Amino acid sequence: MxxxxxxxxxxxxxxxxxxxxxxxxxxxxxxxxxxxxxxxxxxxxxxxxxxxxxxxxxxxxxxxxxxxxxxxxxxxxxxxxxxxxxxxxxxxxxxxxxxxxxxxxxxxxxxxxxxxxxxxxxxxxxxxxxxxxxxxxLPCAGLTAWFGLVEKGRLHAGETVLVEGTGGVALFALQIAKAHGAQAIVVSGSADKLERAKALGADHGINRTTEDWVEAVYGLTGDYGVDHIVELVGGPHLAKAVQAAAINGKIYQIGVMEGFEIAAPVGPLMLKNVEVHGIGVGHRRALEDLVAATDRAGIKxxxxxxxxxxxxxxxxxxxxxxxxxxxxxxxxxx
Incomplete structure (x- = not known):
């Protein structure tokens, strides 16, 4: 250029x-x-x-x-x-x-x-x-998902991970969640992509065009919410992530599809003790960890x-x- x-x-x-x-x-x-x-x-x-x-x-x-x-x-x-x-x-x-x-x-x-x-x-x-x-x-999409969920979030078995969309980072997050024994919920506007995500191991799919996905999360989790949210939209969409988060939930702000200025309601953010992590990909040591996990766990x-x-x-x-x-x-x- x-x-x-x-x-x-x-x-x-x-x-x-x-x-x-x-x-x-x-x-x-x-x-x-x-x-x-x-x-x-x-x-x-x-x-x-x-x-x-x-x-x-x-x-x-x-x-x-x-x-x-x-x-x-x-x-x-x-x-x-x-x-x-x-x-x-x-x-x-x-x-x-x-x-x-x-x-x-x-x-x-x-x-x-x-x-x-x-x-x-x-x-x-x-x-x-x-x-x-x-x-x-792996260097950007894979490491971004890994750095949020594993390096920052200390993801472990039995927790719940919500993934927004079905792009590169999202599908890595789905596979990393399943490799750690976590439940995975995928939100998408495409019924076809939700079915494909389920074939990769997603436990639940929510079609955001046909239902309120926050209410759907409450229904799936018995009002518990989600432990980890991979936030790939940005802008005012962060507000929905805060609403869906569990007590002590973690949100990984990664995407900017709806803008670089984010907004969220301060009440639930404070009262639920939600952590918001800005994820700027990750360091070399975490990438080496991801490479090892990929070979060991069969992440594809x-x-x-x-x-x-x-x-x-x-x-x-x-x-x-x-x-x-x-x-x-x-x-x-x-």
Whole structure:
């Protein structure tokens, strides 16, 4: 891209990068798209983009060359990206004035390319049980769900998780909930998608277009409410999450589909002792935990459609329509 806007997307032929000391060269096999990528391409999201700009943050590929002093990987290993390079563990990087948002496909270069050369610290080993396309979905969507429910929420068996929608983060949250022995409730406006979610293990499906989903939650739980809510809508929708939350319930604010300004009634928020966690994806150590859990528990990312590199525009259109799971750009054979 030479400027912000989908009209500026173009394929360019450039030299394959040489890995510098401490870097690895990766042949990219697959790139998973996030709604955030669309926002960056179309509006920049207020980020200090440097042009020419390569979008995309999530990939899987194979190490094909090493710079000097590389110790974490060897040639031939399969790797995936970390969404926020440099955030290894602990609190996010940044401060009160400048919240952290130094990510791939934003402040740092993106990954929609046949080859990328990155510092070895920016990568982790891919799950052994997943294909490249499946593994490419973990760095943002998978880790976001994991970081909320497991890292922050300490999810355990017997609790209830409510998931809003059937996109990438939502279906990861569903599978993570079931892997931990929790009950899962999915809310969607599509009867077909609800049936597909039940086939993945959802215990209950609520069609928000035909019933009040908060009242439906009360009915399903005997007025107990929900222990964990993966809030993927944003805007005033947070109010419904607060209403549906159980006493001491936890809400993970992730999505911004209905706006970046959120609102909720303070009464139930206070009286029910509800915790609201802002989730900005997660650190490398949590991603490594997710990789291990994926191999151990058999978590299988849901891919709606795989597009060739040349069909990036069609893939972005599909994001607008709302996929069931993830959209992946396939670079094999390019």
């Amino acid at each position: 030479s400027e912000i806007g989908r009209h500026a997307l173009e394929l360019r032929e450039v030299r394959i990068p040489e890995p510098l000391p401490g870097e690895v060269l990766v042949k990219v096999a697959a790139v998973s798209l996030n709604y955030r990528d669309k926002l960056v391409i179309e509006g920049g999201m207020g980020l200090p983009l440097e042009f020419p700009f390569t979008p995309g943050s999530d990939f899987a590929g194979t190490v094909v060359a090493l710079g000097e002093n590389v110790t974490r990987f060897v040639e031939g290993e399969r790797v995936i990206a970390t969404f926020a390079p440099g955030w290894i563990d602990g609190p996010p990087l940044g401060d009160a004035r400048t919240p952290p948002y130094r990510t791939l496909g934003g402040v740092h270069p993106g990954v929609l390319a046949e080859y990328v050369a990155f510092p070895q610290e920016w990568l982790v080993r891919a799950p052994e049980t997943l294909s490249d396309a499946e593994a490419s979905t 990312p849901v891919i709606d459609t795989r597009y060739p590199f040349s069909d990036l525009s069609a893939a972005l259109d599909h994001l607008d329509r709302g996929p069931f799971g993830k959209i992946v750009i396939d670079l094999e054979g390019q």
